[in-house]
Amino acid sequence: MGIVLNQSLKNTIITYIGFAIGGINTIYLYPVFLGATYYALSNYIVSSANVIMPLFAIGMQNTLVKFYSQYQTDEERSRFLSFTVLFPLLLIIPFILIGLFYYDEILFFVSKKNPVVKTFIWLIPIIGVCMAYFEIFYAWLRVHMHSVFGNFIKEVGLRSASLILCIGVYYNWISVEGFIYATAVVYLIALLITMFYAFSIKKPVFQFTIPENAKGILEYTFYIILSGSVANLLLDGDKMILNQYMDIKNIAYYSVATYIALVISVPSRAMHQIVYPITAKLMHENKHDEMDALYKKTSINLQVVGGFVMLGIFVNINQLYEMVPPEYAGGIIVVFIIGLSKYFDLILGNNNAIIFNTKYYKTVLILGVLLVILTIGLNMIFIPIYGIIGSAFATLLSITLYSLAKLLFVVKKLELYPFTKQTGHSIVLTLFLFLVFYFWEFPFHPIISIILKSGLMTIAYVYLNYRFVISTEINQVIDTLLKKLK
Template sequence: MKKIAKQSILTTLSSYLGVLIGYFNVLWLLPYALQPEEIGIFRTIQDMGLLFVPFAQLGVGNGITRFYPKVKENQFSFFTFSIILSLIGFIIVLILFFIFKELIIQAFAQNSPEIIDFLAVVLLITLFSVLNTILDSFCRSFLKVAVPAFFREVILRLLSAVLVLTYLVRWIEFNSLMWGLALIYLIALLGMIGYMWKIKLFKLNFDFQAFPQGFLSDFMRFNLITLLGTTGAMLIMKIDSLMVTAMIGLDANAIYTIAFSIAVVIEMPRRAISQVVMPVVSDHFESNRLTEINQLYKQVAVHQLLICSFIFLAIWMNIDSLYHFVPNNAVYEAGKWVVLWIGLGKLTDVLFSINSEIIVFSKYYVFNITATVIMSIVVIVFNIILIPSFGIEGAAIASFIAMLLFNLIKYAYIKKRLNFDPFSMDILKTIGLIFGMAFIHYWTKDLLQPGLGSIILTLTLLIAVFAMGILVLKIATETRKRLFKKIKEVRS
């Protein structure tokens, strides 16, 4: 757990540095530099490109993490084979894209025809992102997640800011801005290659005969089975934005995108922990250490919920102040309730701990297909039903319902098959603390005017009450003991 904690902290630091840059980009720079419809194009093209990534990846990312312990002695042959496989996957996506190009055009032609001009950018983003995820997964097998997270969370956002600033000062036209999106993903990819080369993890070896008997067939089967799982999960995350663009328009997607970007920060610690936990879970399953996995399941649940619920409360208690600083806030504050619903959906993901990672790396990984296919259908159906009636809030509610059902299904399955359970008394105490803080906010929310002063006072109150609640309710006592012991060692 010590190594996990170290890498998680470094990854989380990168994530939150990225969040600060991302908040500057999304809450100030984009609304200041771009018109709402331009923001809609900018984000829709990225979302489309990233939506195709799991399809093109052919499930290889999770396959690397699961099968790496079996081929450590032939790691660079494994690395090379994985890259080749992902390139084949991209070619398949490319062919399918051109086959169904007319259908894609028709989906956006009525409400967002501007999207059609930049479909080539979508494919370039997909290609560079696919290769980046392979490099990321290989680094993760060595528990080297901090630097890849820095490229993913910080460098990409910095490059996006530079790109938009060049458009703001009119050094480039909007068409060049959109093509520049592909360029920044390429730069991030080249940076990852350089990092892996430096630490001697980037080496091509085409000796595929060295793999154990039956290894390649098992690897391919696992990848293809998890393909549906990973694509379904990505579909649940991205489909709402694309459906808002197709069904309402680019302006609506700009409002939705800014609201979504405010809320998505809630899950950053979960992402950081997941990156480090995945190879550990895979290794524990390989060694049949099921008790350790169940213990990790519970530990991660408590710590994730504490951190992420604090962030959720910090955002929601200051939501009016956050929108107060957004340029043209009269337009964008219509997404306020989107923040709440997406935030609750992210908390649902956090509450159920590492259930996805456990299923993927267990012998029951086939179930991931069932769960994600069901949830993909659910989120599309609910979007179709709710968006016409409730607009962008309907899309957010559909995402919340999908994430809640998705996690309930996975929890029930893990409980039945492995008898693992993430819930403990600390979870109930934390939920009670969240509701207590929400109650305090309800009665105090109208006392302050939106602005910097309100943010400072609200955060001070939240920190004080949250810290006192953790101490009084004795939540995560073992972690606090280790922390205080470490502080004493440093002071001495």
């Protein structure tokens, strides 16, 4: 796993830097500088764009990764790259025209509970198109084993730009309304930078020609659209539904909680960027034993790293919420609920990459669509009764069922199994340390308390994981560091 470990470590560091910047934005700058209403509005616009993004991309980012390695000549690869860039326009243009035709009806539907949405609704498709093409050019870089640059733009660049815009709001350089318009400009700039960098890695020769295996590509693309829609609806669909039932400020409270919980999934996001094309190659070459070994390694490594992050969040959650306005405190339970769902999804390793590179992906994707319907239904039931906690519970139930379905499918159909005895040991160890540190409070400023508790927890977690050899690869990394220190 040389190149995997190398780029995964770089991507993990970059992603955590991005999440640290995002944490500053989410926990302090957005609530204080934008206020709950405009923070919620900004989040609603971006989340809605993220939901429609898979339709605009037509799954080309995943299709590019799956099929690129199957072409043998530079000419075939160049034609395929052209196809992945130009083909989405066949769906983007009709969707935008339909949106313009039914603009008044759409406007009435999304703003009937929160009229403030009306002014900015047209930004959603613009940001959605920018997101779609960013992902396509990011995939362009990944198939050429250049995942770090795109990850930097996505995780650090976008959040740093938001931080600068927040500072602009604070010094009255821009208004809170201008912040939302500027956010759309930032996504456009991110797209252009990534596009030109992708062109510098592999110069394009644009020609709209249908690839030889067009039927297989289009069939795969259709199901990947479903997959992307399922994943993004599970991630951001709840915020769209909250807008229909509750005051828009509740999206801000919910967003802070879900962002904190989302940090748990960072290791998976980082490793996925480079593991996906390697998984595609192993599956294409039918190397079952190597694939099974990779599956187990990704599972336990992500569990150890993700478990550490989850533990750090859970034991410090009360201190974290002391640093945000009091009205956000109702989101603490949401952090626990969403956090557990992310942890369970994390320990499945590269499960998604395996499924999307087999002939069986259709069945699981159809199941995913059914679960999205279930998620929407559960949100419509629980939000009016329990508010944002009801939405979190609906998400937990849906993601858990979906993850279980994918796990059982891979085990039964492909005879690949991610878990070992270390999986159980890691869960017990994480639970033990949670019980030890959660109820241990320091009578200091929240930041000092977080630093002290996190330091002690880190020492205990690293030592116990190393002592019981939960992950041989992580132990090897620690051994290497210890040798260098000596």
